[in-house]
Amino acid sequence: xxxxxxxxxxxxxxxxxxxxxxxxxxxxxxxxxxxxxxxxxxxxxxxxxxxxxxxxxxxxxxxxxxxxxxxxxxxxxxxxxxxxxxxxxxxxxxxxxxxxxxxxxxxxxxxxxxxxxxxxxxxxxxxxxxxxxxxxxxxxxxxxxxxxxxxxxxxxxxxxxxxxxxxxxxxxxxxxxxxxxxxxxxxxxxxxxxxxxxxxxxxxxxxxxxxxxxxxxxxxxxxxxxxxxxxxxxxxxxxxxxxxxxxxxxxxxxxxxxxxxxxxxxxxxxxxxxxxxxxxxxxxxxxxxxxxxxxxxxx
Amino acid sequence: xxxxxxxxxxxxxxxxxxxxxxxxxxxxxxxxxxxxxxxxxxxxxxxxxxxxxxxxxxxxxxxxxxxxxxxxxxxxxxxxxxxxxxxxxxxxxxxxxxxxxxxxxxxxxxxxxxxxxxxxxxxxxxxxxxxxxxxxxxxxxxxxxxxxxxxxxxxxxxxxxxxxxxxxxxxxxxxxxxxxxxxxxxxxxxxxxxxxxxxxxxxxxxxxxxxxxxxxxxxxxxxxxxxxxxxxxxxxxxx
Numbered sequence: 001x002x003x004x005x006x007x008x009x010x011x012x013x014x015x016x017x018x019x020x021x022x023x024x025x026x027x028x029x030x031x032x033x034x035x036x037x038x039x040x041x042x043x044x045x046x047x048x049x050x051x052x053x054x055x056x057x058x059x060x061x062x063x064x065x066x067x068x069x070x071x072x073x074x075x076x077x078x079x080x081x082x083x084x085x086x087x088x089x090x091x092x093x094x095x096x097x098x099x100x101x102x103x104x105x106x107x108x109x110x111x112x113x114x115x116x117x118x119x120x121x122x123x124x125x126x127x128x129x130x131x132x133x134x135x136x137x138x139x140x141x142x143x144x145x146x147x148x149x150x151x152x153x154x155x156x157x158x159x160x161x162x163x164x165x166x167x168x169x170x171x172x173x174x175x176x177x178x179x180x181x182x183x184x185x186x187x188x189x190x191x192x193x194x195x196x197x198x199x200x201x202x203x204x205x206x207x208x209x210x211x212x213x214x215x216x217x218x219x220x221x222x223x224x225x226x227x228x229x230x231x232x233x234x235x236x237x238x239x240x241x242x243x244x245x246x247x248x249x250x251x252x253x254x255x256x257x258x259x260x261x262x263x264x265x266x267x268x269x270x271x272x273x274x275x276x277x278x279x280x281x282x283x284x285x286x287x288x289x290x291x292x293x294x295x296x297x298x299x
Numbered sequence: 300x301x302x303x304x305x306x307x308x309x310x311x312x313x314x315x316x317x318x319x320x321x322x323x324x325x326x327x328x329x330x331x332x333x334x335x336x337x338x339x340x341x342x343x344x345x346x347x348x349x350x351x352x353x354x355x356x357x358x359x360x361x362x363x364x365x366x367x368x369x370x371x372x373x374x375x376x377x378x379x380x381x382x383x384x385x386x387x388x389x390x391x392x393x394x395x396x397x398x399x400x401x402x403x404x405x406x407x408x409x410x411x412x413x414x415x416x417x418x419x420x421x422x423x424x425x426x427x428x429x430x431x432x433x434x435x436x437x438x439x440x441x442x443x444x445x446x447x448x449x450x451x452x453x454x455x456x457x458x459x460x461x462x463x464x465x466x467x468x469x470x471x472x473x474x475x476x477x478x479x480x481x482x483x484x485x486x487x488x489x490x491x492x493x494x495x496x497x498x499x500x501x502x503x504x505x506x507x508x509x510x511x512x513x514x515x516x517x518x519x520x521x522x523x524x525x526x527x528x529x530x531x532x533x534x535x536x537x538x
Binding site: 167170171173174176177178180181182183184185186187188189190 | 349351370371372373375376380381383387388389390391392396399400401403404405406408451452454455
């Protein structure tokens, strides 16, 4: 495990150091990898711990992007990113109580539907305002954005680790196993689920803001694209949901795979995404993390 | 001293009166038996007391506090915990981890890791599951899972433990062990028990007082000896 930690620290260090020696292309790849690690890791704070599988995390990413585009130019970008994270968390707090009343497949469908609803509402608002996409002109330097994104990936990973090894995480695991039994032995299930939901929404909000600043273009259909949600779930499941390294492995594997495919066979990307998910769900339920554990002889 | 006071509790499910005007007092340190045929309302009464379903009328007072409107987790933190007739282990967690959650979130919250570990060890010893602590709870035998239910309730630090048919499905030897365990827990830990049981012999030997429910109504409330002589009870049970 010591070796593992050292490896992850080296990886984060490499990501942060890329601007000093890497090409623009490599910086782009690292930005993508860090982004997906941050998203998948945040998703795992709710979904891997409680078993409430969110298929709507694009909504937090989109809310973050939208808030950020509205605030850019008005306040410094650092504050816009924090506001993006705060808004996503606030949005989760507002919708959390009703949404978390249902579980299993209903929760999956509800989160997906809600995300789509918000996407269409924002599209309507934007077209009513006569705007078909907003350009941003004054964006921070690419390496600054990269450092922020690597920082978010590290933060999300530390957060996920802290949750899993805390009293909070023990309560969430009990909720995943049997919510009624958990409540009977004193676990405040509603409060814990809501806190996990908020925790898992905040970083995706900041990620949405950063991704927006990197492309310097906001378009609601893209910012709230459900493919973002699908990709998060696929990465987390392929990586493995029963450890913190799972989302990292899944995000790295997929982000690198998609880089390869985008440059050679872009139309294959979604097909490969789907096939990989099927293969892993059927044959490798513990994901890449489980495979690595078996090879390494560790747990 | 009265620990649990049930005052005129009724529960209506549509046209069905699951409980009608049930009143009883459980004293501190007592083992209180609840008898009744299938559908008599025993489990419904448990669910009302533990806060899983609200009563239609009447109220429940535990340790001087009214439980009306409190969620099951709040009630547990006050020191009242139930088990389930159909066991509900956290199947994917180890036996010890099941109890650790109870210790961390039950009545004695805000524990250090060592204190929680001590509570887990004590509860495991109390029910004889110490040697299976690392096993996934889902892999325990039924008897083991019934004992896990009890251990988990104990680990919450509850003063009053309500056991819903913890002996159903156990063989006679296991029933004997369970009786010894419960008696020992009462004296060693100063606990109060409310017990629902189909194994009538067990209930008769264990309980200080017994209440018999039939179709949601209380038809007898007395010591085991008198319940044994009660004609109405015999009629309900044996036709």
